Structure formats: C-alpha cells, structure tokens
Amino acid sequence: MxxxxxxxxxxxxxxxxxxxxxxxxxxxxxxxxxxxxxxxxxxxxxxxxxxxxxxxxxxxxxxxxxxxxxxxxxxxxxxxxxxxxxxxxxxxxxxxxxxxxxxxxxxxxxxxxxxxxxxxxxxxxxxxxxxxxxxxxxxxxxxxxxxxxxxxxxxxxxxxxxxxxxxxxxxxxxxxxxxxxxxxxxxxxxxxxxxxxxxxxxxxxxxxxxxxxxxxxxxxxxxxxxxxxxxxxxxxxxxxxxxxxxxxxxxxxxxxxxxxxxxxxxxxxxxxxxxxxxxxxxxxxxxxxxxxxxxxxxxxxxxxxxxxxxxxxxxxxxxxxxxxKQYVASMVSHEIAHMWFGDITTMEWWDNLYLNEGFATLMGEKIVLDRLFPEWQLDARFLGSKFYSALALDAKLSSHPIEVECPDANKIIQIFDDLSYAKGASVLRMLAAYVGESQFLKGVSIYLKKHKYKNTITKDLWEGIQAATDQDIPKLMDNWVKEMGYPVVSVAERGDGILVRQDRFLETGPVDHKNNQTIWTIPLNLLTVSADGSHSIRSDLVLDDREMVVPLDSSQPFKLNAGTTGFYVVQYSAELLEKLGQQVVSPNLPFSTQDRVGLVRDAFSLVKAGYTSIGTVLDLVDALSKASEHLVPWDACATGLSYISATWWEHPKIIDQLNAFRRSLFIPFVKRLGIDPSPQESLHEEQLRVRSVEQAADAGDAWVVGELKARFAHFVKTGEESKIPSALRNITYRIGVQEGGREEWTFVKRLTQEPRDPAQGLAAMAAIGHSRDLQLAAETFRYALKDVRDQDALYYIRSLQANVTARRFLADSVMERFDELEKRYAGTFTFNGWLEAAFGALTSEEDYTRISDFFKDKNTATYELPLRQTLDTIHSRGQWLRRSTEELAGWLERRKA
Structure with missing residues (x-):
C-alpha cells in the first residue's frame, strides 16, 4: 500500500x-x-x-x-x-x-x-x-x-x-x-x-x-x-x-x-x-x-x-x-451542541477535531438530551451506541490517537471516525464522572467564555476544567488523548485485597513490550458492598503506575469501573467473573444498568482477543438467562452473540447450534411479551420485545420467522402496513426479502424509491440485499451503483454485507469495479464506509492476504486509515477462528447434550 x-x-x-x-x-x-x-x-x-x-x-x-x-x-x-x-x-x-x-x-x-x-x-x-x-x-x-x-x-x-x-x-x-x-x-x-x-x-x-x-x-x-x-x-x-x-x-x-x-x-x-x-x-x-x-x-x-x-x-x-425518534433527536441535539463547540469556539486545526465532535457527541447525545428525555436512560444507551464501538476501533494496531496529526486534506477526512467522535466523547465522559458533572460543566463554561470567537487546543480545555476543579487535569487526561489505545485492567485476588495491573489492550491478544509502553492515569471507580448491604464508590482511587494493591475484603461483592465510566476493560478470573455475573443481576445489590452492560461487553471484548476462553463468556450469558430480565444486559448479550455468529458464518454446524442457543435465550421473552406492542407495556418492555423478536428471527425461529413473513405478505398484497409494528419494520422487511423471491424484492425496491417517510426508505434499503438468490443480489448491486443517490448507495452495500449468501459476491464485485467506485466517491466521507462494507465481514486469513494484495499497488493516500482498520478486523477475526473454533464447538455440543 x-x-x-x-x-x-x-x-x-x-x-x-x-x-x-x-x-x-x-x-x-x-x-x-x-x-x-x-x-x-x-x-x-x-x-x-x-x-x-x-x-x-x-x-x-x-x-x-x-x-x-x-x-x-x-x-x-x-x-x-x-x-x-x-x-x-x-x-x-x-x-x-x-x-x-x-x-x-x-x-x-x-x-x-x-x-x-x-x-x-x-x-x-x-x-x-x-x-x-x-x-x-x-x-x-x-x-x-x-x-x-x-x-x-x-x-x-x-x-x-x-x-x-x-x-x-x-x-x-x-x-x-x-x-x-x-x-x-x-x-x-x-x-x-x-x-x-x-x-x-x-x-x-x-x-x-x-x-x-x-x-x-x-x-x-x-x-x-x-x-x-x-x-x-x-x-x-x-x-x-x-x-x-x-x-x-x-x-x-x-x-x-x-x-x-x-x-x-x-x-x-x-x-x-x-x-x-x-x-x-x-x-x-x-x-x-x-x-x-x-x-x-x-x-x-x-x-x-x-x-x-x-x-x-x-x-x-x-x-x-x-x-x-431517538436517532433524530440525537442528530438534532448533536448539531446544536456544535453551535457552541465548534462554532463559538473552534479547534485551531483538525488534529483537535475531538474538541468539536467528542464534545458534541457527549453533550448533544447524552448530557443535554438526557435532561429532555430522562426516561430514555441515555447514559446506558451511550455505552452501546458510542463507548464500545470506540473501544472496538481503538483496540486495533491501526488505531490513531484522538489528537492526531493531519498534514493534508487526504488525512483530515479519514479521522472523522469513532475515535474523534465516540472515543473523544467517552474520555470526556470519564473526566466528567471523575471530577463531577457539575464541576466539569462549570469548567467547560469557563473554557467557552474565555475563547469565544477564537480557536483552541487541548491545553485550553484542560485549563478551563482545572480552574473549576483545582485538579491536575493534564496529568489525568493527556495520555488518553495523545496516545492511541487503552488499557485492560486485570484483577487478582490476594489475602490483603486485590492486585490491579494495567497493560495495553489489543484485539489480537496480550501485547508485546514494544506495544505496551503507555501508562494511563486510570480512575478505578471501585464499588464495594459491605456485609450489612451498604455500598460505597471510591471515585478518588487512581491507578497511575503499572500495578498497585488495593486493600479490601474481596469476600464481599465489588466491581471496578463502577458505572462503566472509565475507558478501559476489566479482566477478572473465570471464578470471579461467574460470581460477579450472579451479583450484578441481583435486585438486592447496588449494581447499575451501566455496570451490567460493562460486565457483559468487557467479557466479550476479552474473549475476542484471547484473554479468556469463549466458554467463560457463554457461561456468563447462560447464567444471566436464569437470573435477569433486564433489557440492557440482554442487549449486550445479543450484540456479543451476533458478533460470534458473524465471525463463524462459514461454519454451518456451529451456526446451527449457536442459533439454537440464541433461540433458547430470546424466545421466552417473545412468548411473554408478544410481537405486537401492548398499550400497557413499559419503555423497557418495548425495547426488550423488539430486541428479542430480532434475535429470534436472526436465529431462524420458525414461529417468529413465519409470523413476520405473513405480516410482510399482507403488506405486499394489500399495500397496508398496519400489521407491522413500526419498531419491527426493519426485521420484518428483511425477513420478507430473505424468505421471499422476486415479487418481495421488487416490492421493497419500490419502497426505496417512493417511501412514505424516511424511516420506511431506510428500512427498505437495509432489507433489499438480503435475498438468498444471488441473481437478485447482483441486481441489488447494479441498482446501488446506477440508479440510487450517491449518499444512499452505501445502505444497499451494507445490506448485501449483512447477507451471508451475498457476502463474497459483494467483495468480488467491489474489487472488480473498484477503480470506478474510487473515481466516483474519492474525497467523500461515504467512500471510507465502502471499504468496511465491502470487506469488513470477511474472516479468514486467506481473505486478509487477498485483500492486502489487491491494494498493494494502489495509491491509498485518501483512504489509508479505514483500509488498515478493515484489514485489522479481518485479521483479528481470523485469529479468533483459529484459536477458538474447537472450544466453541465443544461448548455448544456439551450444552446440546
């Protein structure tokens, strides 16, 4: 390259x-x-x-x-x-x-x-x-x-x-x-x-x-x-x-x-x-x-x-x-946040893009919008939508620091990614949690007023927050924005407490010395529960060395990174993770929704990288199924199981058994909550119902698939959509195309051209590529390149990517027409997304070599970062397949027995 x-x-x-x-x-x-x-x-x-x-x-x-x-x-x-x-x-x-x-x-x-x-x-x-x-x-x-x-x-x-x-x-x-x-x-x-x-x-x-x-x-x-x-x-x-x-x-x-x-x-x-x-x-x-x-x-x-x-x-x-509605509200609030962060006060150069985008993401999509819609639980939602997507990208060797050198226009457009937006927002959220949100906002106000109509760098922001908190903000924060990556904090029980240690976390597994040089200043945010049931959170506890001993009675419940505010993952032993998994879902213990999400998502991150066995995380999911009906851990479990399915997509026996496991987890919720919404259901029940129907359909449950297929057939026959709940529009359209033929595909194609509203158009674009007929997949690809708006083509390509039947066809087709696509989309934000959509779902080492060789003689200056990140994703999945296929097959066989 x-x-x-x-x-x-x-x-x-x-x-x-x-x-x-x-x-x-x-x-x-x-x-x-x-x-x-x-x-x-x-x-x-x-x-x-x-x-x-x-x-x-x-x-x-x-x-x-x-x-x-x-x-x-x-x-x-x-x-x-x-x-x-x-x-x-x-x-x-x-x-x-x-x-x-x-x-x-x-x-x-x-x-x-x-x-x-x-x-x-x-x-x-x-x-x-x-x-x-x-x-x-x-x-x-x-x-x-x-x-x-x-x-x-x-x-x-x-x-x-x-x-x-x-x-x-x-x-x-x-x-x-x-x-x-x-x-x-x-x-x-x-x-x-x-x-x-x-x-x-x-x-x-x-x-x-x-x-x-x-x-x-x-x-x-x-x-x-x-x-x-x-x-x-x-x-x-x-x-x-x-x-x-x-x-x-x-x-x-x-x-x-x-x-x-x-x-x-x-x-x-x-x-x-x-x-x-x-x-x-x-x-x-x-x-x-x-x-x-x-x-x-x-x-x-x-x-x-x-x-x-x-x-x-x-x-x-x-x-x-x-x-x-949440997405539109987040978009509007995000852009309005920029009226202050970016417009009144603007970063001096694009290397500080996060001063605009990280802040607009945190303020617009969480802090301010939460004041308008407290029932949406936006801090917990932030973990799924921003925090863990940033962790996933930053776990690659092809990551970049939040504050990154941008020498020319080619590089600038490539850093509009989850590191500038989501990681920027996540480390600022961590800072707000550490100093207190009110003090954080006071410092931000000082910063904005001092630099009104001016340009700023990171130091200016730290000075504002330091003035409000009287804390050494650069010591805490500089490595989080100036260095790439983040730590895994490992926990080992000792007689006098716990030993905590930090090392850089990479999706490819434990790091060598050369990639483990950074020492972060880590707010440990330790939650402990005493024998009488009272609890406390030590928010002043900081790990700023390679390791330290924290005195505590480890026989009582405890959890690091309370609230999942720190930008890192925590590694517990298999025994401690199993015990903690039972504790966090207990209604009698003071663990927050964010704690539950963090425990599950950290476990999946660690197993993908080979820090722990795949059986350990599946045991945790199995234990949760017997102990909790809370939405957010289930949302986290669904995300993790979907990623396993997306990695082993070319192993049909494993997929069949994994889908049986997924059905056993989610069908009970569908049967209890139903497919149609109830006027009496809570916000939590609505979201759990939708997620469970989606997972059951993804896992091929005959009843759920049949029900969605019938509802879509009624829509095709009558043009009347009343039998499809709006929250299930995406999965229903997708099943309709997947289980149907040309008639259903043509119907959805017409919806992409003449939608009743933008959300219907998006649902149709996300569904059209799911036909199991490769001839229709080819027609979808040609249609996306020839007849749709440039801004929309990527939705069709991602739809084909999500269809395992069409996945290799898509990669081959993009390589065949790459020069044409590069000429058409060069220099746009859209083009960066094409690389991940075309190749990011591939999983073998052979795929990694083939894609690398394809780009070897191309001038990749305008898309170097997203290409490297896509290749790293293929490589890490290939390593996971090689490392864990036998263990995953064994766990599924034992559970089946």
Missing part, C-alpha cells in the same frame, strides 16, 4: 490573513452553474507582493488588490496566477509589494458548475418527483475553497457579509444569518460586479438579490448558503439568560416539510438547555435547519444554518418507532 506523502508546508502562510469577506454568489439552477466575486479585507502582516490562499475546481476571472504600496493607496491587478492542485492553492503575484501593518482589499472573480458531488457549492434534486432542483453548500472539512477563493483553515476566522442573486422563481435564499433585504433586481441597485453580470441578462427582472447580516468571526468550513423552492416550519425559544426570543426554522421541499415538526420540537427543547448548561447565550439572531435529499454527512453544524440528510432529520411522528 502506498503511503501518504505530506507537503513540507501544509499550512497557509500567515504574512497576509483575512479579516472580512464580502461574498456575492449568483446562482443559476436552470443552467446548473454559479458565478461570484469575493472582496476580502486582509491584514498585511509582512511586506509581500504575493498572496497565497486556497482554491480548488474554480475558474478564476479578474484578480486585483487595493492596498498601500510604498506608502501610497493604489489598486493593482495580479500579474501572475500560479496554481498548486496538490496543495489546493493559488498564488497571486502583484507588481509591487504591499506595506506591512496595513489593510488591503483583495478582489477575485470566480465561476464553476453546480455539480452533484455533495461537496463545495453543489446541486441537489428532491421533491415528490425527485426532479426539484436546489443548491446548497457542504464545506467541512476543506471544501469552501471549491465555492469561493478563501483562507480555508479553521484558525483563520473572519466575518462574512453574504449576498445571493438568484432567479425570482427559484425559491428561497438562506444563509448563516438572517436576510436584511431582498428585492427584484433593477439597474443601479447592485454592486458593480452584479450590475455587470445582470445588466446584460435578457430579462433583468427575473433576478432577485438577497443580502444577509454580517456574521461574527467564523471559520470558512462553517459558512453556508442555499437556494431553492424550500418550505419551512417555524417556532421559537426564549433565552433563559437574556429573555430574548429567537426564531427557529426547519426548511425542506414542500412534499416532506410536515415531517420536520419533530426535529423542530427538539430544537425548541434543547436550545434553552444549552444556554443554561454553558451559562452562555446563543449569539446569533436565528437558527435554521435545512434538510437535503443529497448530503454526504448525516448533519453539518454550519453556524445558524444546520444542514443534514432527510433520513436523519425527518420522520412521521405518528408511525415512527422510538428508535427512529
């Missing part, structure tokens, strides 16, 4: 830096193009005749500068323009040098096509017929340079005054700030550039001009604007700090705007909570969300104008499941 090469100087020179942009953009949705002019007020720090800034895929017109040359104000045209496509820069040379210590005004004209690439300023097609055109921006991380010439680095903040010119009948113009005027164009009212542009237009009155208020200082990747026939819903909230009322809007095309009400309600609910938590008022006069049919991310936190996918922001509140 080719290594990425970095330019010697990957940051822009700072001899000239921007202070203010006057940006005018003319959009023609009919001709699918845009033109514009940008006047940039710059601060000349050093005498120079050259100005270097970012430009990519733009045709430039006149370039001039008005400034001070040898003490005299003058305007000069550029005498030379040089372009470096690798560094994505333009260098303008002027006939004389600008004087240092002065301001100048750079003017650049530009134009480009409105492409469908979902990057820069681009074209989307939506509406009921899919033919409604509109334009919008997606600049993160380095695509503002595709829309206008700029200093496209987060630290080079400036103010923006944006003007948009568009067809009168093209709909609405929106941007970060409210509009201050909008009028049909008449000669003499526009800037000289617009006048020159529009005065030669055949029908001058066909154009309108919208001017927007000037922004506070903002990074270029957070600038946003859009033009199209958008409808909107409107609400407002009242600031608990100032008492001011701010408008809130959600924009979408007319056909689906009604499905934006839920997201708007979440906006209204969380905005005052963020102000209270941070003690810092939202500084802009409005906040909008624009929902797009074509978008490369789930959502993007442009200041004052969040943009996101229809699937993640729209829902039918009458028919959507709790899971869909």
């Amino acid at each position: 080719a290594e990425s090469t970095s330019p010697q100087n990957y940051r822009l020179p700072v001899d000239v830096i921007p202070k203010h942009y006057d940006l005018t953009v003319w959009t023609d949705l009919v001709q699918k193009k845009f033109e514009g002019v940008v006047h940039i007020t710059v601060d000349v720090k050093k005498q120079t005749s050259k100005i270097t800034l970012n430009v990519l895929d733009l045709e430039l017109g006149d370039v001039s500068i008005h400034g001070v040359f040898s003490g005299t104000q003058a305007e000069r045209k550029a005498v030379e323009m040089q372009f470096d496509r690798t560094a994505q820069r333009a260098i303008f040379t002027f006939p004389k040098s600008l004087d240092a210590g002065t301001d100048a005004r750079l003017t650049v004209e530009f134009s480009a096509e409105l492409s469908r690439k979902m990057s820069g300023y681009y074209l989307s097609m939506g509406g009921k017929d899919g033919k409604t055109s509109y334009s919008l921006t997606q600049f993160q991380p380095t695509a503002a340079r595709k829309a206008f010439p700029c200093w496209d680095e987060p630290a080079l903040k400036a103010t923006f005054a944006i003007t948009m010119a568009s067809h009168v009948d093209s709909g609405v113009n929106i941007s970060n700030m409210p509009s201050i005027s909008e009028q049909v164009y008449t000669p003499g009212v526009a800037s000289s550039w617009l006048a020159k542009k529009l005065d030669v237009t055949k029908n001058i009155t066909d154009w309108k001009i919208t001017r927007f208020e000037t922004t506070p200082p903002v990074s270029t990747y957070l600038v946003a604007y859009a033009n199209g026939p958008f409808a909107h819903l409107e609400s407002h909230y009242t600031s608990p700090i100032s008492g001011l009322t701010r408008p809130l809007r959600i924009y979408a095309t007319e056909d689906n705007i009604a499905q934006g009400q839920y997201a708007l309600d979440i906006m209204r609910g969380v905005m005052p909570l963020y102000e209270e938590v941070f003690d810092l008022e939202y500084p802009l006069p409005k906040l909008d969300i624009l929902v797009s049919s074509d978008f490369d991310l789930g959502g993007m936190e442009n200041w004052g104008l969040i943009i996101g996918k229809t699937q993640y922001f729209l829902l039918d509140s009458d028919s959507s499941s709790l899971q869909v």
Whole structure:
C-alpha cells in the first residue's frame, strides 16, 4: 500500500490573513452553474507582493488588490496566477509589494458548475418527483475553497457579509444569518460586479438579490448558503439568560416539510438547555435547519444554518418507532451542541477535531438530551451506541490517537471516525464522572467564555476544567488523548485485597513490550458492598503506575469501573467473573444498568482477543438467562452473540447450534411479551420485545420467522402496513426479502424509491440485499451503483454485507469495479464506509492476504486509515477462528447434550 506523502508546508502562510469577506454568489439552477466575486479585507502582516490562499475546481476571472504600496493607496491587478492542485492553492503575484501593518482589499472573480458531488457549492434534486432542483453548500472539512477563493483553515476566522442573486422563481435564499433585504433586481441597485453580470441578462427582472447580516468571526468550513423552492416550519425559544426570543426554522421541499415538526420540537427543547448548561447565550439572531435529499454527512453544524440528510432529520411522528425518534433527536441535539463547540469556539486545526465532535457527541447525545428525555436512560444507551464501538476501533494496531496529526486534506477526512467522535466523547465522559458533572460543566463554561470567537487546543480545555476543579487535569487526561489505545485492567485476588495491573489492550491478544509502553492515569471507580448491604464508590482511587494493591475484603461483592465510566476493560478470573455475573443481576445489590452492560461487553471484548476462553463468556450469558430480565444486559448479550455468529458464518454446524442457543435465550421473552406492542407495556418492555423478536428471527425461529413473513405478505398484497409494528419494520422487511423471491424484492425496491417517510426508505434499503438468490443480489448491486443517490448507495452495500449468501459476491464485485467506485466517491466521507462494507465481514486469513494484495499497488493516500482498520478486523477475526473454533464447538455440543 502506498503511503501518504505530506507537503513540507501544509499550512497557509500567515504574512497576509483575512479579516472580512464580502461574498456575492449568483446562482443559476436552470443552467446548473454559479458565478461570484469575493472582496476580502486582509491584514498585511509582512511586506509581500504575493498572496497565497486556497482554491480548488474554480475558474478564476479578474484578480486585483487595493492596498498601500510604498506608502501610497493604489489598486493593482495580479500579474501572475500560479496554481498548486496538490496543495489546493493559488498564488497571486502583484507588481509591487504591499506595506506591512496595513489593510488591503483583495478582489477575485470566480465561476464553476453546480455539480452533484455533495461537496463545495453543489446541486441537489428532491421533491415528490425527485426532479426539484436546489443548491446548497457542504464545506467541512476543506471544501469552501471549491465555492469561493478563501483562507480555508479553521484558525483563520473572519466575518462574512453574504449576498445571493438568484432567479425570482427559484425559491428561497438562506444563509448563516438572517436576510436584511431582498428585492427584484433593477439597474443601479447592485454592486458593480452584479450590475455587470445582470445588466446584460435578457430579462433583468427575473433576478432577485438577497443580502444577509454580517456574521461574527467564523471559520470558512462553517459558512453556508442555499437556494431553492424550500418550505419551512417555524417556532421559537426564549433565552433563559437574556429573555430574548429567537426564531427557529426547519426548511425542506414542500412534499416532506410536515415531517420536520419533530426535529423542530427538539430544537425548541434543547436550545434553552444549552444556554443554561454553558451559562452562555446563543449569539446569533436565528437558527435554521435545512434538510437535503443529497448530503454526504448525516448533519453539518454550519453556524445558524444546520444542514443534514432527510433520513436523519425527518420522520412521521405518528408511525415512527422510538428508535427512529431517538436517532433524530440525537442528530438534532448533536448539531446544536456544535453551535457552541465548534462554532463559538473552534479547534485551531483538525488534529483537535475531538474538541468539536467528542464534545458534541457527549453533550448533544447524552448530557443535554438526557435532561429532555430522562426516561430514555441515555447514559446506558451511550455505552452501546458510542463507548464500545470506540473501544472496538481503538483496540486495533491501526488505531490513531484522538489528537492526531493531519498534514493534508487526504488525512483530515479519514479521522472523522469513532475515535474523534465516540472515543473523544467517552474520555470526556470519564473526566466528567471523575471530577463531577457539575464541576466539569462549570469548567467547560469557563473554557467557552474565555475563547469565544477564537480557536483552541487541548491545553485550553484542560485549563478551563482545572480552574473549576483545582485538579491536575493534564496529568489525568493527556495520555488518553495523545496516545492511541487503552488499557485492560486485570484483577487478582490476594489475602490483603486485590492486585490491579494495567497493560495495553489489543484485539489480537496480550501485547508485546514494544506495544505496551503507555501508562494511563486510570480512575478505578471501585464499588464495594459491605456485609450489612451498604455500598460505597471510591471515585478518588487512581491507578497511575503499572500495578498497585488495593486493600479490601474481596469476600464481599465489588466491581471496578463502577458505572462503566472509565475507558478501559476489566479482566477478572473465570471464578470471579461467574460470581460477579450472579451479583450484578441481583435486585438486592447496588449494581447499575451501566455496570451490567460493562460486565457483559468487557467479557466479550476479552474473549475476542484471547484473554479468556469463549466458554467463560457463554457461561456468563447462560447464567444471566436464569437470573435477569433486564433489557440492557440482554442487549449486550445479543450484540456479543451476533458478533460470534458473524465471525463463524462459514461454519454451518456451529451456526446451527449457536442459533439454537440464541433461540433458547430470546424466545421466552417473545412468548411473554408478544410481537405486537401492548398499550400497557413499559419503555423497557418495548425495547426488550423488539430486541428479542430480532434475535429470534436472526436465529431462524420458525414461529417468529413465519409470523413476520405473513405480516410482510399482507403488506405486499394489500399495500397496508398496519400489521407491522413500526419498531419491527426493519426485521420484518428483511425477513420478507430473505424468505421471499422476486415479487418481495421488487416490492421493497419500490419502497426505496417512493417511501412514505424516511424511516420506511431506510428500512427498505437495509432489507433489499438480503435475498438468498444471488441473481437478485447482483441486481441489488447494479441498482446501488446506477440508479440510487450517491449518499444512499452505501445502505444497499451494507445490506448485501449483512447477507451471508451475498457476502463474497459483494467483495468480488467491489474489487472488480473498484477503480470506478474510487473515481466516483474519492474525497467523500461515504467512500471510507465502502471499504468496511465491502470487506469488513470477511474472516479468514486467506481473505486478509487477498485483500492486502489487491491494494498493494494502489495509491491509498485518501483512504489509508479505514483500509488498515478493515484489514485489522479481518485479521483479528481470523485469529479468533483459529484459536477458538474447537472450544466453541465443544461448548455448544456439551450444552446440546
């Protein structure tokens, strides 16, 4: 595999830096193009005749500068323009040098096509017929340079005054700030550039001009604007700090705007909570969300104008499941968290991306949303959705530190992963638990206020929290963000207490000396129960050496990492794990839901890596089945058993016996709770019912599969979905396609094209690849590449990946057409997902060698990280197969007997 090469100087020179942009953009949705002019007020720090800034895929017109040359104000045209496509820069040379210590005004004209690439300023097609055109921006991380010439680095903040010119009948113009005027164009009212542009237009009155208020200082990747026939819903909230009322809007095309009400309600609910938590008022006069049919991310936190996918922001509140509502609420709250973390205060460079994304994940999806929906138990949900996915990725040798060097645009886009988001959030959650959440939030408030409208690095955050807690935060946290990986804390019982030891944890097993150099400062968070039943948690206990002895009476119940707040796994002996497994499900002992999740998920992590036997973890699951009906341990058990099934997918005898075990665990819940929801069921019972039906169907239970198949058949025959509970839509569609033929596949294909709501479309996309007919699998693959939106193709590919019948066909097909796919998706967030979807479910050492050889002679600079991570997954599963197949077969045989 080719290594990425970095330019010697990957940051822009700072001899000239921007202070203010006057940006005018003319959009023609009919001709699918845009033109514009940008006047940039710059601060000349050093005498120079050259100005270097970012430009990519733009045709430039006149370039001039008005400034001070040898003490005299003058305007000069550029005498030379040089372009470096690798560094994505333009260098303008002027006939004389600008004087240092002065301001100048750079003017650049530009134009480009409105492409469908979902990057820069681009074209989307939506509406009921899919033919409604509109334009919008997606600049993160380095695509503002595709829309206008700029200093496209987060630290080079400036103010923006944006003007948009568009067809009168093209709909609405929106941007970060409210509009201050909008009028049909008449000669003499526009800037000289617009006048020159529009005065030669055949029908001058066909154009309108919208001017927007000037922004506070903002990074270029957070600038946003859009033009199209958008409808909107409107609400407002009242600031608990100032008492001011701010408008809130959600924009979408007319056909689906009604499905934006839920997201708007979440906006209204969380905005005052963020102000209270941070003690810092939202500084802009409005906040909008624009929902797009074509978008490369789930959502993007442009200041004052969040943009996101229809699937993640729209829902039918009458028919959507709790899971869909939770996902939309999390997405909306996450992006709003960025209005503070990322927008008011922005990381200095992309190596500190977690200061944006880790915080938005923790604050948006747990801390603040939990205040709105305490019944959702979001801290426990966080473990399944974020914490353990981060642990899984960070257990690879191909992991990277949270704070990682990003020398160029190729590397930047690769670190938008579970380490920047989920691990970042998890270690911040650990810090909040250690110092106390209220003190943590106080420190965060100090940090935000001190660095309002500025850029920051990790040290700035630690200083804020240290000021609030009077603790040595760098000592505790630096290794968690600056080093890759995390520890396994092993526990050995002794006469005088327990011996705890830390070593780096890897999914490939116990580490060698060279990979075991880091010593983390680990909050042990030791929960102990005394003989009289009282309990305590020692939150001050820290392991900051290789090992230490903790005095305690180990004959009484205890557990390390109480609340599963520490970012590590705990290894107990088989005997201690068995005893602890019985204790954590006891209603008489003070173990939390998070403790139960941690015990089960840690056990599965350890067995995958060969730290303990597979029989030990299956014995734990078997014991839980006799002692607990609590949802979350069962959710953790289901996840672990599904991973075992996904690893041994080519061992039919083992899969048959494993499925029998899974059925014995989950069918009793299905029989007790039923398939249909009950008006009296609790939130816990609803989630347990859904999870149990899914597991029983996955394990091939004839009754459950038959029931779901019949309900889907009724839907196909009548077009009426009433027999399918909304929470079981995904598994029902999947079983319908899996157990059916072309008729069922064609029906689901039609649902992907014309869904009643976004959640139905997602369910159909997730189901369509599950046919056991390889001809239909091939048609699904061709359909995904030819006829669906670029943003959606990955859903179809993941559907094929989840189908064991189609898994090898998928890998072969992607390799056959890889050059085409790379050309189509290169430089997008979507492409990174293709690698895992195509190859990540393979499990043999032969697969590892074949995939490695395939990429050996390719330039993998733009996807090096996700490729290595995918290969590591294949390798670790292959090792697990070699190590544990005989033991797993023996355990299943003994249980069967």
